Amino acid sequence: MADYEIFVDRVKKKTGIDLALYKEAQMKRRLTSLYEKKGFANFVDFYSEMDKNRELMDEFLDRMTINVSEFYRNGKRWDVLDKKIFPRLLQSTSRLKVWSAACSTGEEPYSLAMVLSKHIALAQVTIQATDLDDNALAKAKAAVYPERSLAEVPADVKSKYFEEEGSFFKVQPAIKKAVNFSKHNLLKDTYDRNFDLIVCRNVMIYFTEEAKEQIYTNFSKALKPGGVLFVGSTEQIFNPAKYDFEVEDTFFYRKKG
Known part of the structure; x- marks a missing residue:
């Protein structure tokens, strides 16, 4: 061998x-x-x-x-989430169940909480955030970031949800409280169910085709009918129907039903 x-x-x-x-x-x-x-x-x-x-x-x-992340990464996609995806999902429920899968150091789930807070009270938000790496999760829970991580954050969001501490920025407690972090292996562990939104970005590019099929199948099962999978800008799904998905917008896939 x-x-x-x-x-x-x-x-x-x-x-x-x-x-x-x-x-x-x-x-x-x-x-x-x-x-x-x-x-x-x-x-x-x-x-x-x-x-x-x-x-x-x-x-x-x-x-x-590979823990590379930043807040509001690829800003135009977050506008779609804000103006199109969340309003549609909230037509049928007042509470959303959201999963930030392979969340790295936490920028993504905290961004989700910030965008969602424009639509509903954070008390009605449950964001599960998972990663394989204990070190990344520890940084995520600390919620203290260098300024470069906030490059794409809108000015009003930055002033509302971050506290400046020297050359670092600390996420406000209300946003921190909306996110629950835990360890999870996408290739091995069981998936929770009944999600309205699953966000998994810039991770699938590292997996084999076999592994991707397994994960997309599991994501589909984990979503409610009408729920959405939000993927990274290099991770377009070329055969969404195979996983019971249809395209809702660029890099957003809606589960049929």
């Missing part, structure tokens, strides 16, 4: 994470640069140390999950 295959097998046994479902060339390149930086010669030696060194294991998970 090749060096990387041994590594994949051992990581799966220890963590439940199946690296075989991630695009191999991308993942190998990313992890090779990490183990070389740490002074290891190959994947097997790297795993041996990772197995007994929690800090190194956390660094591996960080590198694997």
Whole structure:
């Protein structure tokens, strides 16, 4: 068995994470640069140390999950969410159940809460936010961000929902309270049900076609009829009907029914 295959097998046994479902060339390149930086010669030696060194294991998970995020990323899509998607969803219910899947360091679910607050009281909002990476979740719960993360945030939102602390910005308590963070593996764990909106952006590009099919199928089952999946700007679904979806807008897919 090749060096990387041994590594994949051992990581799966220890963590439940199946690296075989991630695009191999991308993942190998990313992890090779990490183990070389740490002074290891190959994947097997790297795993041996990772197995007994929690800090190194956390660094591996960080590198694997690519935590790049910002508030209101691709601003025009958030306008569609604000002006079209949320108003339609709120025609049939006064409470929305929303899931920010693979939420990274929290910018996305907090953005969702900020946009939703324009439509309904935050007490009526339940936003579940999940990620695989404990470090990312810890940063998300802290809710303190550098100014560059707020580059696309409208000025009125920035003044209303952030407190400036030195060169950082802290999310207001009312927004923090609207989001519940927890750990979740999209490729392994069970999915909750009856969501009005699922947001999963800029993550699927790292998965194999087999893994994408599995996740889209699970997302479809997790949505209510008429519920919406919001994906990233490089993640258009070319066969939405296969998952019982129809296009509602660019990068927004509505579950039929």
